[in-house]
Amino acid sequence: MALIENLNLSDKVTQELGRAIISGEYSNDSGFPSEAKMCEDYGVSRTSIREAVKMLGAKGLITSRPRKGIVVEPASKWNLYDTSVLKWMLESSPSLFVLREFLQMRMAIEPQAAALAAQFATDEQIKQIEQALKGMEAAGSDPTLSLHEADIAFHTSILAASNNRFILQLRDFVSTALNVSIQHTTPAKGSIKAIIEEHDKVYRAISLRQPERAKSMTAYLIDEAIIFIDAEIAKQEQK
């Protein structure tokens, strides 16, 4: 999974440091080690350390200044929409709460994306959504196919059809959210048909160019997931 192979040294150091920073190993105690110290710790040259530091700086995790050394930025400065940062967060956080935040974000983005798609999608883009929907239907009746992957394809095809770069950019974010979801939601087998039916309603609203319906259908879809997670969290807190 981690696949820390095939990476060059500075990338490997970046991975390790990034994970360590986000899991809070340097937040409270004696501060961040100096470049020289890290050279020893990791057994690599200062060149590689510096390149790693620059990359982490570009993601908003740290800053460095002469004599002062390297300091970890407050979490509010971290670029959470960077896929690496997102990955490190998921590796170090209890994911049920992060998942709720994910879903709240999806509740913001996806209904609006669906509405924009209904207004501005090209015929080609609508065909893409249709293809993804057919993929879900196929996976619904054929267990060898992945319903999960088709589901992701459906949602991202809508993001693409919004023709808004900032929304499309959240593709990885939504994919990640859906991937995390799958770990918690045991897909009630009987309801697969219902799920596909609901996705179909979203598709039809978009293809019929009805922004408001597309928006509320999508909101409905995500709200179900939020209700499920809220229940899950409540269950966990009871223990």
Next chain:
Amino acid sequence: MALIENLNLSDKVTQELGRAIISGEYSNDSGFPSEAKMCEDYGVSRTSIREAVKMLGAKGLITSRPRKGIVVEPASKWNLYDTSVLKWMLESSPSLFVLREFLQMRMAIEPQAAALAAQFATDEQIKQIEQALKGMEAAGSDPTLSLHEADIAFHTSILAASNNRFILQLRDFVSTALNVSIQHTTPAKGSIKAIIEEHDKVYRAISLRQPERAKSMTAYLIDEAIIFIDAEIAKQEQK
């Protein structure tokens, strides 16, 4: 404005290269120069060039591999929520169309943020929103104060009150959007009172813990701006 002073060399190179990449100077033609070439072009050591390349790579703009050289990633890979990337985009794009995309994003984020704030904001956070609103009122009657800054403070205080890290992260994004807006919207002086009145409705909905009203009031607020920009774009296309 640019303030390219006070930066170290690798940061300066990063700025220049980033701007050049996003404005498309390397997208179609002979490809990206090699590190050695850039050392000559910029008159700096390979160390600085490499650090700049690493930073741009961390923002998703380029990748580099031995023998193959440095290649510009497709725009879909760029991390648009990186404040530097955002800045470079605004410097190189006709901002009226970018502004519409900004507003579409705000239409996704802010109503949801307001709804979450109505549900989960602490009393302290609601007080913050109230403070920002009072700031707007003060600026409305005192021309020496900046209504614009108070406006930004109001919107970001709601993002903070959502208590969702992913939404709060978009603070810079929303600030930037509002800053760009001001360049296009000549604030009709008579309507200032109306604008403040609408912001007050959002605040009251949040403080009364009414998520749905907070959401629709915020959506109304942003929709007005979208209508304005659409008209502006139509006007420009007529010419």
Next chain:
DNA sequence: ATTGACATATTGTATTACAAATGAGAAGTG
């Protein structure tokens, strides 16, 4: 035509050296 070996260009890594910035403490001064 396919394969294999080799030359070549480019990034990757290490090392050394010195410059620049800055914070802390010493030294000096009223």
Next chain:
DNA sequence: CACTTCTCATTTGTAATACAATATGTCAAT
């Protein structure tokens, strides 16, 4: 004593050099 100024030490910033690793294309041999 209070305050300023100077010096020094620490840490990052920049440069230069050298060689390793990697992948691409070429050319020859089968």
